[in-house]
Amino acid sequence: MSSPTLADVASLADVSENTVSRVIRDKGYIAPATRKRVNEAIRKLGYVPNRAAGSLASSSSAIIGVILPSMSNIVFPEVLRGIHAGLAGTHYQPMIGVTDYDLKKEESLISSLLAWKPAAIITTGCEHTAAARRMLKNSTVRVGELMDIDHRPIDLAVGLSHLEAGRSAARHLIGRGYAKIGYVGHDWNADKRAHARYLGLVEGLRQAGLVLSEENRTNGPSSTLAGKAALAELLSRAKTIDAVVFSNDDMAVGGYMHCMAAEIAVPETLALFGFNGLEIGQTLPKPLSTILSNRFAIGKTAVELLLANSERNKKPQIVDTGFSILEGSTA
Incomplete structure (x- = not known):
């Protein structure tokens, strides 16, 4: 039949x-x-x-290309939830690719998605290979770069300033009376936004006449196990620090677990501060002090703006969805 x-x-x-x-x-x-x-x-x-055939006859298809660095990190599924909410009630459907933080893989995904003539492509961050950037700039599709507004976008950027988030972490801890502050982080080569937060933290401390007392980074991705081990190693070298800023909540939760195992009183002996505002951090015996990024709003705002106008912005548009400090009980 x-x-x-x-x-x-x-x-x-x-x-x-x-x-x-x-x-x-x-x-x-x-x-x-x-x-x-x-x-x-x-x-x-x-x-x-037949969407593929339809796209050849028209200027674009009903596809929205979505490229995420990870689906195992809870941050990005929340962005995707926002994208789905923004697409609700429209005829557009997301086509999703995952890069595993590999820019060459992102380049390949961008090439594949553009062949379908999508109505828009959504990427994470503004960093791309030179070839990927050329493909995006030379295409006529709308381009949304999410999570980061510290760089000039191709078309539309929606997110927060990670530099300012780092500065805010420094101001918050200094305002609480902490002066001997350490840093525990994960691989910056894969996560440039974490590096930007680190730079903001260092700048915020410098503005107050302070420097990081000690720092320790792992070579791999963030995880609770990595945070636990990295904090233990940092404390073996630095006995006098009174607060530690972590690259994100995964690492900070691991640090909290080390403090529990080593019977280090939090925050009386050591304060802990994270980033992202994940639920797991708020379910600890003492809720994690951290910065909440508006991940759902980032995804929803981006797709709504991209669909509101099929033509690219004549001047790149930057939308700051902001962040807030969750005071918690660990700093």
């Missing part, structure tokens, strides 16, 4: 094939009664539009 065709839908709905195509692509005005007849015919026949 052959699959139903566009012509079959048109015949059943008693309209032209062009009208069926316009209903499917949601292009131009269609009388409500006509739209209803077409949609009923589509459902009755079980017709599935």
Whole structure:
């Protein structure tokens, strides 16, 4: 049995094939009664539009390309939830790729997605290979770069300033009376935003006439196990620090676990401060002091702005979704 065709839908709905195509692509005005007849015919026949073929005949498809660095890190599924919320009620569908923090892999994904003529491509951060940047700049699709607004975007950037987040962490701890502050982090080669927060932290301390007392970074990605081990190593070298800033909440939760095991009183003996505002940090016996990034809002805001106008901004647009400090009980 052959699959139903566009012509079959048109015949059943008693309209032209062009009208069926316009209903499917949601292009131009269609009388409500006509739209209803077409949609009923589509459902009755079980017709599935050929999106690839449709994209060749039109300027773009109903695809929104979404490129994320990870799906195991809870931060990015929350961004994706926001994207899904922004797409609700539209005919657009996300096509998702994961880079594992590999810019060459991102380049390959961008090339593949552009071949489908998406309506927009959403990436994480503003850092790309030279080839990927050229592909994005030379294309006509909307481009949303999320999570980072410290760099000039190609089209649209939605997120927060990680430099300012680092400075805010420094000001918060200094305001609480801490002066001997250490840092525990993970690999900066894969996570440039963590590096930006570190630079902001150092700048914030310098503005107050202070420097980091000690620092320790792991070579791999962030994790609770890495944070636990890294804090233990840092404390073996620095006995007098009174607070530690972690690259993110995963690392900070691991640090908290080390303090529990080593019977280090938090925050009386050692204060701990994270980044992201993850639920796991807020479920600790003493809720983690941290910075909350508005991840859901980042995804939702970005996709709504991209779909509001099919034309690129003449001047790159930057939208700051901000952040807030969760005071918690660990600093």
